[in-house]
Amino acid sequence: MSDARLRVRRAVMADAEAIARVHVSAWRAAYAGVVPDRYLVAMSQAGQARQWRRLLGRSRVRETVLVAEALIGGNREVVGFGNCGPVRPCGLSYAGEVYTLYVAGDWQDCGIGRALLTGLFQALLGAGLSDALIWVLSANPARFFYQTVGGCAAAERQEAFAGALLDETAYAWPDLAGWLAAAHGEGNVGA
Numbered sequence: 001m002s003d004a005r006l007r008v009r010r011a012v013m014a015d016a017e018a019i020a021r022v023h024v025s026a027w028r029a030a031y032a033g034v035v036p037d038r039y040l041v042a043m044s045q046a047g048q049a050r051q052w053r054r055l056l057g058r059s060r061v062r063e064t065v066l067v068a069e070a071l072i073g074g075n076r077e078v079v080g081f082g083n084c085g086p087v088r089p090c091g092l093s094y095a096g097e098v099y100t101l102y103v104a105g106d107w108q109d110c111g112i113g114r115a116l117l118t119g120l121f122q123a124l125l126g127a128g129l130s131d132a133l134i135w136v137l138s139a140n141p142a143r144f145f146y147q148t149v150g151g152c153a154a155a156e157r158q159e160a161f162a163g164a165l166l167d168e169t170a171y172a173w174p175d176l177a178g179w180l181a182a183a184h185g186e187g188n189v190g191a
Helices: 013-031 037-042 045-057 112-126 143-148 176-185
Strands: 006-010 064-072 075-086 096-103 132-137 152-161 164-173
Touching: 006 112, 013 037, 013 045, 013 064, 013 075, 013 096, 045 064, 064 112, 075 112, 096 112, 112 132, 112 176, 132 143, 143 164
Parallel strands: 096 132
Antiparallel strands: 006 064, 064 075, 075 096, 132 164, 152 164
16 A cells, blocks of 8 residues: 555544544454454444544553544545553553554455554654563454564463453563664555
8 A cells, every 4th residue: 555545643532433444443353253242233433433433532751542544435444443552450561552453354454553553663662662462352353464464472371352262462562662673674664
């Protein structure tokens, strides 16, 4: 995908609805049969938009929300998003965490996930966080993306979610600066 067609930028409050649209559709596509159906059915764009507005309205210096926009019919539309910040308590010795990274189904395998991950890693490094992890549902086929972009399986856990116990895998990057330098050298930054 050419740079003219894709742009990764910091999210603003006006992006909440578009983020919610991608969030709901990505969850329903990725997690059908993985998380309880009643949870996926109950998800709504309005509810997710409220949550994203709250998140975007918070002032947290070391947290970042990014969106990926694609040029579609002369208009820019949000086709992916991610957010990151300091690692949440998990017993692992990493400083940063990618909390979410989702790309709309029609836009997967176009380099958008890598572009978002690159932006999130740059934000973490800029916040003084030199390494990072992301927790992924182990049954999610998209987990292989994280292996493809250099994430190493670092831990596994079970988390209670919507009345079910779900297996999760943590993928980690111990050297964000090195990863970004290598990605830049391969011409993959922003691609």
